[in-house]
Amino acid sequence: MTFVTQLSQKAWIWSFVGMFMVWLATAVYTGGKGSADVISAALSFATFTVIVGIGQMFVITTGPGNVDLSIPSTISLSGAVAMKIMDGSNGMLVVGFAISMACGLAVGLFNYTLIRVLRIPPIIATLSSSFLILSTAIAYGRGLKIKPPPLLAEFTTAQILGVPVLAIVIIMFAAVMSIVLHRTFYGRAVLAIGQNARAAWLAGINVERIRFMTYVLSALLAALCGFFLSGFSGGASLNMGQEYLLASIAVVVIGGTSVAGGKSNVPGIWGAAMFMFLLVTMLNTFGASAGIRLIMTGLIIVAVITIAGGEEA
Amino acid sequence: MNASQSHIVTLENVTKHFGAVRALGGVDLKVHAGECLGLVGHNGAGKSTLMNVLAGTLSPDHGILGIHGADLSGRYNVKAAGENGIRCVFQELSLCPNLTVAENARIFHPTLTGFGWKRRAGNMIREKLDEIFPGHGVHPDNVIGDLSIGKRQMVEIARAFTSTGAPLHLVILDEPTSSLDAVTSGQLLDFVRKVVNQGLSCILISHVLGEVLSYCDRIVVMKDGLVVETRPGADFTRDTLVAAMGNVVEQEEIEEHERREIQRGTTPIVVEARSDAQRDGAALVAHRGEIIGLAGLAGHGQTRMLLKVYDAAMRKRKSLKVDGPVALVAGDRQTDGIFHLWSISQNVGVRSLQSMIRHGLIDPDAEAALGRAWQARIKIRTPDMNDNILSLSGGNQQKALFARALASDAEIILMDDPMRGVDVGTKLEVYDLIREEAEKGRTFLWYTTETDELYNCDHTYVFRDGVIVADLPRDQLSEEKILHSSFKESA
Numbered sequence: 001m002t003f004v005t006q007l008s009q010k011a012w013i014w015s016f017v018g019m020f021m022v023w024l025a026t027a028v029y030t031g032g033k034g035s036a037d038v039i040s041a042a043l044s045f046a047t048f049t050v051i052v053g054i055g056q057m058f059v060i061t062t063g064p065g066n067v068d069l070s071i072p073s074t075i076s077l078s079g080a081v082a083m084k085i086m087d088g089s090n091g092m093l094v095v096g097f098a099i100s101m102a103c104g105l106a107v108g109l110f111n112y113t114l115i116r117v118l119r120i121p122p123i124i125a126t127l128s129s130s131f132l133i134l135s136t137a138i139a140y141g142r143g144l145k146i147k148p149p150p151l152l153a154e155f156t157t158a159q160i161l162g163v164p165v166l167a168i169v170i171i172m173f174a175a176v177m178s179i180v181l182h183r184t185f186y187g188r189a190v191l192a193i194g195q196n197a198r199a200a201w202l203a204g205i206n207v208e209r210i211r212f213m214t215y216v217l218s219a220l221l222a223a224l225c226g227f228f229l230s231g232f233s234g235g236a237s238l239n240m241g242q243e244y245l246l247a248s249i250a251v252v253v254i255g256g257t258s259v260a261g262g263k264s265n266v267p268g269i270w271g272a273a274m275f276m277f278l279l280v281t282m283l284n285t286f287g288a289s290a291g292i293r294l295i296m297t298g299l300i301i302v303a304v305i306t307i308a309g310g311e312e313a
Numbered sequence: 314m315n316a317s318q319s320h321i322v323t324l325e326n327v328t329k330h331f332g333a334v335r336a337l338g339g340v341d342l343k344v345h346a347g348e349c350l351g352l353v354g355h356n357g358a359g360k361s362t363l364m365n366v367l368a369g370t371l372s373p374d375h376g377i378l379g380i381h382g383a384d385l386s387g388r389y390n391v392k393a394a395g396e397n398g399i400r401c402v403f404q405e406l407s408l409c410p411n412l413t414v415a416e417n418a419r420i421f422h423p424t425l426t427g428f429g430w431k432r433r434a435g436n437m438i439r440e441k442l443d444e445i446f447p448g449h450g451v452h453p454d455n456v457i458g459d460l461s462i463g464k465r466q467m468v469e470i471a472r473a474f475t476s477t478g479a480p481l482h483l484v485i486l487d488e489p490t491s492s493l494d495a496v497t498s499g500q501l502l503d504f505v506r507k508v509v510n511q512g513l514s515c516i517l518i519s520h521v522l523g524e525v526l527s528y529c530d531r532i533v534v535m536k537d538g539l540v541v542e543t544r545p546g547a548d549f550t551r552d553t554l555v556a557a558m559g560n561v562v563e564q565e566e567i568e569e570h571e572r573r574e575i576q577r578g579t580t581p582i583v584v585e586a587r588s589d590a591q592r593d594g595a596a597l598v599a600h601r602g603e604i605i606g607l608a609g610l611a612g613h614g615q616t617r618m619l620l621k622v623y624d625a626a627m628r629k630r631k632s633l634k635v636d637g638p639v640a641l642v643a644g645d646r647q648t649d650g651i652f653h654l655w656s657i658s659q660n661v662g663v664r665s666l667q668s669m670i671r672h673g674l675i676d677p678d679a680e681a682a683l684g685r686a687w688q689a690r691i692k693i694r695t696p697d698m699n700d701n702i703l704s705l706s707g708g709n710q711q712k713a714l715f716a717r718a719l720a721s722d723a724e725i726i727l728m729d730d731p732m733r734g735v736d737v738g739t740k741l742e743v744y745d746l747i748r749e750e751a752e753k754g755r756t757f758l759w760y761t762t763e764t765d766e767l768y769n770c771d772h773t774y775v776f777r778d779g780v781i782v783a784d785l786p787r788d789q790l791s792e793e794k795i796l797h798s799s800f801k802e803s804a
Contacts, residue, residue: 183674185666192663195652202623202641202649203663203717262654 011256012268018254018304019275026282036162038281043167044157046273048232050170051225052244053251053269054177055218059122060252061181062214063194063261069126070111071222071248073133075241078103078226080137083146083236090151097227104223107133108216115215116208122215137238145235152231166228171270178266190214194261247276254304275304319346320382321483321514322367322399327376329362331704334696336362337373338538344483344516349509351529351546352518354558355736356708357694359538360518361404364485367516368401369394381482395421398482400473402489404518404707404734405647406465410458414438414468417457422477441471445504446497462645463611463762466492470501474508485516488707490524491733492644494611494762495796502528520708520736521763522554534558555737577603577772577786583725583756585634586622588614590779597774597781599725599756604747606770607760609799611730614779615760619727622758626725637756640664640723642714644730644760650714651702658684658698660713664721687716691746692739707734715743719750726750728759732766744769764792775799 007013027035052071059068078100086096107129114125147153158165181187189210192200201207225244230236253259254275255268279300283293322344329337337359344350354360365371366378369391378386380397394401400421408417415435419425425434435453442449446467457465466489473484486505490498498521505515506528519525525532525546532549534542534557542557549557580601587596597618599605607615619641625632626639643650652660662669662680669679684698691712695705702710711734718726732740747757747769759770767773773790775783775798783798 179674183677185670185675188663188666188675191654192652195654196648198648199643199650199652201627202643204627204640204721205663206627262652 010265011263012265012271013256014304014307015251015255015268015271015275018300019271019278022275022278022282026278026285029282029285038278040159040162040164042274042277042281044164044232045277046270047164047167047170048225048229049244049247049251049273049276050174050269051221051228052218052248053255053273054174054266055221056248057252057255057257057264057266057269058181058190058214059218060249060257060259061190061194061261061264062211063197064259066122066211066214066261067126067249068111068215068218068222069123069245070107070130070133071218071225072241072243072245073130073137074104074107074219074222075226075229075244076236076238077107077133077137077140078223079230079236079240080140080238082227083148083230084140086146086149086152088147088149090149093149093151096149100223100227101220103226104220105216107223108219111219112212112215116212134238141238147235148231152228153234156228156231166232174266174270181264181266186210186213191262191264194258194263196262247273250301251276254301276301320344321346321380323377323379323382324363324366325377325379327363327366327373327378329359329366329371329373334704335538337366339376340535340538340540342533342540344514346482346514347509347512348530349505349515349517349528351525351532352516352535353520353522353525353532353554354535355738356712356734357706358535358558358736360535361487361706362538363535364401364403364487364516364518367394367399367483367485368403369399370401396479398476398479399485400481400483401485402469402473402487404487404491406462406469408457408465408469408472410456412457413453414451414455414457414460415453417468418453418472418475421472421475424477437475437477438468438471441475442467445471445474446500449497461612461616462492462648463494463497467497474504481513483514483516485518487518488520488734489517490519490521492611492730492762494609495764495792496610496799498524498762520734520740522551522737526551526554558736558738581636582634583636584622584758586618586625587633588618588621588779588781590614591781595781595784597758599758599772601724601756602751602754603771604751604757604759604769606767606773607758607776608764608767608773608795609776609782611762613776613799615776616729617779618776619729619758619760622725623727635725637724638722639725639727640718640721641727641729642718642731644728644733646707646710646714646733649729651710653701653703655702656684656699657688657693657695657702657705657713660702661687661698661716661720664717664723668722683720687713687720691716691719692742708736708739711735712739712743715746719746724754725756725758728757728761730760730762732761732763764795767795 026038056068059066081103082096082100085099086092111126111129114120114129115122156166189205192205193207193210197207229240251269251272254272257264279297283296320343324340324342327337327340340363352360366373369389377384378389385393415431415438418438419430419434439453442451449467451464451468470489489501502524509515517525517529526549529546532544532546533540536559582598583601584599585596609615622635623639623641626635658680661684665683666675669675688698693712694709702713715731751757761767767790771787773785774781775795777799785794
């Protein structure tokens with residue numbers, strides 16, 4: 001088997017192919033002007049999508065019906081609370097981070113309680129909990145106009161040779177999560193449950209504990225995203241998580257994770273997140289109106305999923 | 314039955330490859346009208362592949378496929394099979410689990426339309442069930458997913474024998490009795506004999522050689538993708554049949570086993586469980602190193618008891634005594650066992666992941682080594698343990714599930730009728746393996762629908778309606794006793 005055919009069988013490769021083609025189209029249109037800057041910007045923005053995408057990937061991998069719709073509101077809550085606690089002071093950074101994680105933990109616990117104890121389907125449970133979470137963020141809303149601590153703002157926007165530092169950190173984090181998925185008991189258990197939860201239980205896997213860990217992980221990553229995002233964009237806002245509802249699911253699927261569960265990969269999330277950003281950039285460059293942009297985005301996502309899905313079958 | 318009678322099916326030099334694996338290497342097969350043809354061979358000999366070719370679900374690479382004398386090579390498919398009155402009951406059940414029995418029956422019969430089709434389909438399937446399996450206990454409105462594997466098998470079989478439009482000529486039964494208990498198996502085989510005498514043809518694939526020997530007119534033996542023997546059933550004995558399949562018979566086992574028998578109660582109790590419905594306080598008791606049989610008709614609470622023990626061990630419940638880690642060998646492998654996206658090695662290793670962790674991560678070499686070790690030990694027939702689990706034949710998938718449990722750290726092994734679709738040679742090897750492991754101190758709880766297997770057990774509990782009705786030590790075990798207890802009152 002040649003290297004190329006081997007590569008073409010990897011589910012994640014298609015998101016990178018898409019990313020490269022979109023980038024190339026933009027570069028050709030602009031005559032190569034600013035192509036490097038586009039990549040740099042894409043890395044910056046994709047970073048946040050990747051953080052939540054990884055959490056969503058683990059959730060989706062645990063099988064049909066599992067999805068976390070509370071990610072956007074968790075981002076907002078975590079950002080708002082952290083900003084308020086830190087109040088722009090570098091000295092409070094550690095406390096703010098801890099509180100932000102605590103928000104994530106609380107959301108994860110709450111989601112899982114709804115799913116497990118009250119037996120509400122995950123899609124409904126996380127959707128309804130997202131209203132509660134967002135209401136909490138609104139009630140707490142006085143943190144919204146506060147600037148982030150300078151150190152956090154600096155860190156989240158810092159670049160080395162045009163490459164965002166945060167992106168480097170998250171690329172390394174993604175590598176770690178890829179190892180977690182394929183080489184730890186937890187990761188294997190998630191993949192097993194996604195294929196057949198009953199068989200997983202009968203093969204000695206504590207299915208409920210793994211599902212619990214997965215929903216908590218997703219909420220923690222959403223909280224992490226909220227923390228960094230409010231540093232990056234100079235403060236928290238209530239709707240700052242909004243676009244991550246669709247994005248977190250889209251990057252998982254475009255990245256080659258099976259919606260039926262049991263099969264996923266981390267690299268594809270990076271490719272897909274970059275692809276999504278570059279796609280919008282390309283349409284902007286072409287001067288497409290907002291309506292056209294949305295239509296094209298939808299169609300291209302469908303096309304990528306069809307091509308990638310067709311190769312696997 | 315003479316050769317001048319018309320041939321329903323004529324296969325000549327049929328080959329089929331899956332990648333590098335040769336499943337069929339030039340098979341000739343004729344099926345006459347009004348005969349029951351037995352097909353035997355080891356796991357992976359190509360029996361199921363051949364039947365898939367006949368059913369039209371697989372098209373052969375080469376060869377001639379004639380039906381009723383007409384050459385249909387290259388034009389044959391599921392639809393053509395249906396039009397020519399050829400039906401197949403597959404080993405992997407093909408009913409839709411979310412539909413009812415009646416709705417599943419309707420799928421085969423496009424002519425059942427208009428008002429009241431569901432009632433008519435329901436009546437049709439119920440009549441057939443009544444005819445084949447009197448006292449079956451299946452209602453046309455039952456959803457398939459709620460039925461036990463044995464009942465699903467009964468529905469599948471009954472459905473294959475229903476007909477509305479095209480007349481039925483040939484019914485292929487691939488391991489039909491593997492999920493049925495002794496009584497329903499007998500009902501089915503008697504029914505097959507009856508319809509064959511009326512002119513229908515049947516192909517019966519079974520690893521229970523006694524069934525093939527006593528019910529088939531002609532027996533075809535397959536080995537490594539080829540037909541190696543074809544003779545009238547009466548010309549075979551059990552020994553010559555096993556020899557034709559290509560393995561040496563080991564008949565010593567039972568006598569030797571009796572010598573091994575340990576004094577019950579000399580080792581500590583590791584499992585003590587009572588079913589919820591049990592009124593008289595009788596409990597299932599297993600001492601360390603014992604092989605305990607769970608017998609009775611299929612679906613009378615044996616699986617529930619195993620799951621109860623499993624649950625108690627996994628959740629560390631105190632309600633019943635289970636002393637030590639447990640592992641389960643699933644019998645319903647599609648629902649309870651296989652991870653269909655994973656390789657054979659991964660499927661074997663999933664229960665032992667904790668022991669493969671080096672420096673905090675699962676060591677792929679350890680996983681591959683475990684897979685190879687068990688491939689050799691339990692003879693999983695595959696060129697590469699990294700191939701997908703579904704590349705294996707049914708019996709070999711079952712071996713992988715055995716390997717999963719035996720390779721684990723479990724001291725108590727629960728077996729939920731685990732020999733479905735496993736060939737005779739492998740069974741004998743697995744029996745030896747089980748006894749060997751029991752001598753090392755492992756305890757086995759073994760639910761089986763095959764009475765012969767109970768002779769491997771030190772002690773047998775017979776179940777009826779979810780409770781233990783008889784408690785038989787090895788020296789008191791007999792088929793009559795088991796049947797008698799299984800039917801008391803209810804018959």
